[in-house]
Amino acid sequence: MGVFKLGKMTFGSLFKKPETVLYPIETKPQPAGLKGHIAIDVETCILCGMCDRSCATNCITVNKQENYWEIDRFQCVQCGYCITVCPKKCLSMDPNYAPASTVHKADRFDVPTQDAAPAKKAAEKADAPQPAAASAEDVEKTSEAVDSALEGKIALMDPEKAEKVRAALAARNA
Ligand code: SF4
Ligand code: SF4
Structure with a gap:
């Protein structure tokens, strides 16, 4: 390499950003x-x-x-x-x-x-938001809907069997 070329490279590098970084203080991407x-x-x-x-x-x-x-x-x-x-x-x-x-x-x-894993899962489950409890009004509406659906089915049975089912339901609800 000629002296002129080497001198040009050396002089040029004085004004360029260095290629190296101060690793490990600095790191390159x-x-x-x-x-x-x-x-x-x-x-x-x-x-x-x-x-x-x-x-x-x-x-x-x-x-x-x-x-x-x-x-x-x-x-x-x-x-x-x-x-x-x-x-x-x-x-x-x-x-x-x-x-x-x-x-x-x-x-x-x-x-x-x-x-520890099941205990951790249980703790996470306990922290999770719980669904709101159903109100008394909602419970009453639901049971009315169930009774009405049952009555519809009982009405289709023969009278003797329907009577037995009604008696069983009344005994359960008493
Ligand atoms: S990469 Fe994984 S398998 Fe390979 S030498 Fe390192 S620890 Fe061992
Ligand atoms: S689960 Fe993966 S990291 Fe853990 S011991 Fe087995 S092979 Fe190794």
């Missing part, structure tokens, strides 16, 4: 499909261990006794295979890189116990 890090939705995980058994680098640990899911991000090669084998679809590829670290440690996520 992530392109679609970038393999950043594996993320888990712990609410959906059932601790089946499929991801643990399928991981090529053995970096996932599923502990059903202590209810946690753990990943060693230093060993993960972002192949994405665990995402495809998870039966609950609770693993995904987050396009953001995991934070830089100088300490080798695994990321542990506590998974809610399956025993």
